[in-house]
Amino acid sequence: xxxxxTIYDLAEKLKVSPATVSRALNDHPxxxxxxxxxxxxxxxxxxxxxxxxxxxxxxxxxxxxxVIVPRLNSNFMSTVLAGIEKVANEIGxxxxxxxxxxxxxxxxxxxxxxxxxxxxxxxxxxxYSTEDFDHLTAFTERxxxxxxxxxxxxxxxxxxxxxxxxxxxxxxxxxxxxxxxKNILHIAGSxxxxxxxxxxxxxxxxxxxxxxxxxxxNLLEVTLDLSQVPEIVEHIKKSKSRIDxxxxxxxxxxxHCMKELKKEGYRIPEDIKVIGFNNDxxxxxxxxxxxxxxxxxxxxxxxxxxxxxGHLNGSINLQSANQIxxxxxxxxxxxxxxxxxxxx
Amino acid sequence: xxxxxTIYDLAEKLKVSPATVSRALNDHPxxxxxxxxxxxxxxxxxxxxxxxxxxxxxxxxxxxxxVIVPRLNSNFMSTVLAGIEKVANEIGxxxxxxxxxxxxxxxxxxxxxxxxxxxxxxxxxxxYSTEDFDHLTAFTERxxxxxxxxxxxxxxxxxxxxxxxxxxxxxxxxxxxxxxxKNILHIAGSxxxxxxxxxxxxxxxxxxxxxxxxxxxNLLEVTLDLSQVPEIVEHIKKSKSRIDxxxxxxxxxxxHCMKELKKEGYRIPEDIKVIGFNNDxxxxxxxxxxxxxxxxxxxxxxxxxxxxxGHLNGSINLQSANQIxxxxxxxxxxxxxxxxxxxx
DNA sequence: GTGAAAGCGCTAACAG
DNA sequence: CTGTTAGCGCTTTCAC
Numbered sequence: 001x002x003x004x005x006t007i008y009d010l011a012e013k014l015k016v017s018p019a020t021v022s023r024a025l026n027d028h029p030x031x032x033x034x035x036x037x038x039x040x041x042x043x044x045x046x047x048x049x050x051x052x053x054x055x056x057x058x059x060x061x062x063x064x065x066x067v068i069v070p071r072l073n074s075n076f077m078s079t080v081l082a083g084i085e086k087v088a089n090e091i092g093x094x095x096x097x098x099x100x101x102x103x104x105x106x107x108x109x110x111x112x113x114x115x116x117x118x119x120x121x122x123x124x125x126x127x128y129s130t131e132d133f134d135h136l137t138a139f140t141e142r143x144x145x146x147x148x149x150x151x152x153x154x155x156x157x158x159x160x161x162x163x164x165x166x167x168x169x170x171x172x173x174x175x176x177x178x179x180x181x182k183n184i185l186h187i188a189g190s191x192x193x194x195x196x197x198x199x200x201x202x203x204x205x206x207x208x209x210x211x212x213x214x215x216x217x218n219l220l221e222v223t224l225d226l227s228q229v230p231e232i233v234e235h236i237k238k239s240k241s242r243i244d245x246x247x248x249x250x251x252x253x254x255x256h257c258m259k260e261l262k263k264e265g266y267r268i269p270e271d272i273k274v275i276g277f278n279n280d281x282x283x284x285x286x287x288x289x290x291x292x293x294x295x296x297x298x299x300x301x302x303x304x305x306x307x308x309x310g311h312l313n314g315s316i317n318l319q320s321a322n323q324i325x326x327x328x329x330x331x332x333x334x335x336x337x338x339x340x341x342x343x344x
Numbered sequence: 345x346x347x348x349x350t351i352y353d354l355a356e357k358l359k360v361s362p363a364t365v366s367r368a369l370n371d372h373p374x375x376x377x378x379x380x381x382x383x384x385x386x387x388x389x390x391x392x393x394x395x396x397x398x399x400x401x402x403x404x405x406x407x408x409x410x411v412i413v414p415r416l417n418s419n420f421m422s423t424v425l426a427g428i429e430k431v432a433n434e435i436g437x438x439x440x441x442x443x444x445x446x447x448x449x450x451x452x453x454x455x456x457x458x459x460x461x462x463x464x465x466x467x468x469x470x471x472y473s474t475e476d477f478d479h480l481t482a483f484t485e486r487x488x489x490x491x492x493x494x495x496x497x498x499x500x501x502x503x504x505x506x507x508x509x510x511x512x513x514x515x516x517x518x519x520x521x522x523x524x525x526k527n528i529l530h531i532a533g534s535x536x537x538x539x540x541x542x543x544x545x546x547x548x549x550x551x552x553x554x555x556x557x558x559x560x561x562n563l564l565e566v567t568l569d570l571s572q573v574p575e576i577v578e579h580i581k582k583s584k585s586r587i588d589x590x591x592x593x594x595x596x597x598x599x600h601c602m603k604e605l606k607k608e609g610y611r612i613p614e615d616i617k618v619i620g621f622n623n624d625x626x627x628x629x630x631x632x633x634x635x636x637x638x639x640x641x642x643x644x645x646x647x648x649x650x651x652x653x654g655h656l657n658g659s660i661n662l663q664s665a666n667q668i669x670x671x672x673x674x675x676x677x678x679x680x681x682x683x684x685x686x687x688x
Numbered sequence: 689g690t691g692a693a694a695g696c697g698c699t700a701a702c703a704g
Numbered sequence: 705c706t707g708t709t710a711g712c713g714c715t716t717t718c719a720c
Contacts, residue, residue, distance in 0.1 A: 004697095006696095006697055006698085007697070007698065008697080008698095016706075016707085017706065017707045017708075018697090018698080018699095018707095019698095019699080019700080019706075019707065019708080019709095020705085020706055020707075021698095022697095022698060022699060022700090023699095023700095023705095023706085025698095026699090030705055030706085031705070031706080032705060032706090035705085035706085049459070049460060050460060050697090050698085051401075051462075051696085051697050051698070052460055052461050052462050053397065053400040053401040053404065053406070053462055053696075053697075053698090054401050054696070054697030054698040054699085054712090055697080055698060055699080056397040056400065056401075056698095056712095057395075057397040057398050057400075057401045057696085057697080057698075057699095057712050057713070057714090058697080058698050058699045058700085058711085058712055059698085059699070059712085060397065060712070062397070063461075064440070064461075071426060072422050072425050072426040072429060073419070073422040073423045073425070073426040073642075074422075075417070075419065075422075077422075078416050078417040078418075078419075078421075078422035078425075079417045081416050081417070081422075081441075082415060082416040082417040082443065085416060085441065085442060085443055086443070086445075089442055089443070089454070092457070094440045094442070094457065094458075094461055095440060095441055095442070096408070096438045096439060096440055096441075097425075097429065097439055097440075097441050098429060098433055098438070098439070099426065099429055099430070099433070101430075110433070113433075113436070113438065114438075115393070116393055116394060116396055117396050117407075117408075117438055118395075118396050118397055252625070255629050259628075259629070281596070281626060282625060282626055282629045284603075285599050285603070285626045285629045285630045286629050286630075286631075287630075287631045298417075348713095350712095350713055350714085351713070351714065352713080352714095360690075360691085361690065361691045361692075362691090362713090362714080362715095363690075363691060363692080363693095363714095363715080363716080364689085364690055364691075365714095366713095366714060366715060366716090367689095367690085367715090367716095369714095370715090374689060374690085375689065375690080376689060376690090379689080379690085394713090394714080395712085395713050395714070397712075397713075397714090398696090398712070398713030398714040398715085399713080399714060399715080400696095400714095401696050401697070401698090401712085401713080401714080401715095402695085402696055402713080402714050402715045402716085403696085403714085403715070404696070
């Protein structure tokens with residue numbers, strides 16, 4: 001592999017113009033089959049490799065998609081990313097991935113960097129603390145496709161892809177109610193984010209629907225950091241009216257609550273039933289295994305990728321903000337088993 | 345935010361040359377404090393944003409690091425990536441992440457793409473099926489730093505970062521032996537990859553050290569796909585001499601084996617002891633909780649990032665191929681508890 | 689301390 | 705079907 005072969009080298013060697021070489025290399029229709037072949041063969045022979053820097057500058061695009069996620073290392077997010085990467089990779093786009101670590105400031109910085117890097121599109125799932133979206137409107141103003149997934153915003157004209165969190169929250173809560181729970185605790189993440197606020201709404205709606213009162217004390221808004229598990233359990237122990245069901249906004253946290261509750265002598269599902277969210281691998285490993293809401297992360301990634309690529313190719317009209325809602329589903333396992341017959 | 349402000353616009357407005365503007369923007373020493381300030385202020389005022397495409401072309405570098413991993417969506421890998429991203433992000437490098445999906449062909453393709461994209465450095469963790477490394481030598485030939493982590497190669501002059509898999513395999517096996525196991529099964533991944541072959545070696549060494557014979561039938565080389573769990577369990581049930589210990593090359597697989605074994609009536613650790621590898625979150629969730637080897641993934645990512653950046657900055661000599669070995673540690677939990685006193 | 693000018697390698701409008 | 709000619713926006717010698 002030699003050093004730096006350019007289209008000029010090829011042009012010179014073949015006694016044609018650089019333009020012709022460029023066209024041949026890009027399979028331009030108006031180049032004779034013959035010269036195309038000659039050029040291609042010499043290119044291969046000399047080990048020519050196209051210089052993306054030059055292409056990018058000339059075309060003002062980079063064949064690159066930027067992604068900002070709260071964090072890479074959660075099962076759900078890495079699964080989504082795997083889906084995105086797969087489709088991006090297949091059609092030859094590179095993926096620049098950055099994490100906001102749930103910090104709005106970092107999200108802003110990342111957005112700036114990606115903007116300056118000249119990404120052709122941006123996909124984001126918002127940080128906990130993000131409140132305004134100026135760092136993102138810069139993209140839409142420049143007509144750079146901007147897509148939200150999972151943790152979305154209400155920015156106009158931006159495709160979003162998510163599940164119906166309200167319905168999912170409703171389903172989870174309804175299930176607990178149907179299994180006999182009367183006093184259900186809900187453990188939520190930051191209510192600034194749609195995913196948590198809507199799950200909470202679903203929870204409230206279900207309570208209302210079944211004639212159960214919503215107690216303020218039964219909503220715990222936390223960061224879902226595992227270090228908070230003990231205080232949650234403490235809360236449950238101290239609760240005036242006995243809590244007999246918990247709807248947790250994610251499986252990991254749910255599972256660790258279960259562990260702690262079991263240590264404290266609670267029997268699940270006899271004393272207290274638990275349902276999580278996400279269908280994380282841990283939900284199948286805990287004992288009793290955890291009822292949950294299946295969240296199709298990989299599919300979400302794939303669809304997000306396809307959607308953004310559609311916009312990039314102009315095959316979808318960016319103006320008509322479209323929203324894709326994926327189907328979730330309730331997964332019933334042992335942690336919410338109705339044991340009334342046995343325990344009564 | 346206006347449209348496309350270039351250094352020429354600034355130059356014109358300020359009656360200076362583009363060169364001066366460029367220097368000022370890059371904080372070049374030979375520009376007077378005064379003009380520097382003027383330029384900077386006008387730049388801000390006009391909303392100037394540097395065009396990376398032009399910079400890249402001019403400098404022939406991209407401020408971008410490529411990463412190829414087998415897959416994004418494993419807890420271990422996403423944790424490593426989180427570490428890499430953190431340090432890359434901090435010093436202003438972008439990360440292009442791609443997955444080989446354990447396929448050598450895809451790895452080759454990804455390498456080509458990243459090469460053409462002009463990444464300044466490449467970090468890779470090899471696919472199962474990769475056998476030769478021509479797709480990677482292209483990088484070293486062009487003096488592009490190439491680093492391996494976790495699944496490494498023996499390519500000369502490439503920094504690698506890993507743990508001592510042989511010692512870790514030894515430790516795991518030794519632990520089982522010390523807990524009274526006499527007939528230990530080892531479930532390995534592709535023995536083409538250092539991580540698995542060396543864990544296997546460690547296993548064999550430990551057996552030898554303790555005077556236990558190594559039975560070929562006790563080595564199972566699998567893809568570690570969960571669909572293989574049933575056949576593993578079948579193997580255990582059918583084994584001539586009763587298997588009393590299993591050393592599994594990763595926790596996820598170990599955990600699912602445990603579930604299946606429990607279903608089949610095996611008591612863990614009484615009938616059979618199990619130890620995994622990675623200290624994956626699931627290892628703490630299964631019951632009995634799983635003994636394992638702690639694998640510092642995040643730290644590995646951080647160090648890998650720092651190492652490659654050191655090379656990029658020239659602060660480390662690329663020629664002196666260095667190898668960083670991280671410390672692993674045995675984590676003893678219930679799944680390997682010696683219950684002899686109780687059961688005898 | 690600042691300017692002029694030559695690239696960096698490729699693309700694309702316009703001619704022929 | 706092919707060549708000419710400007711860019712794309714920034715960096716960087718080499719002068720002054």
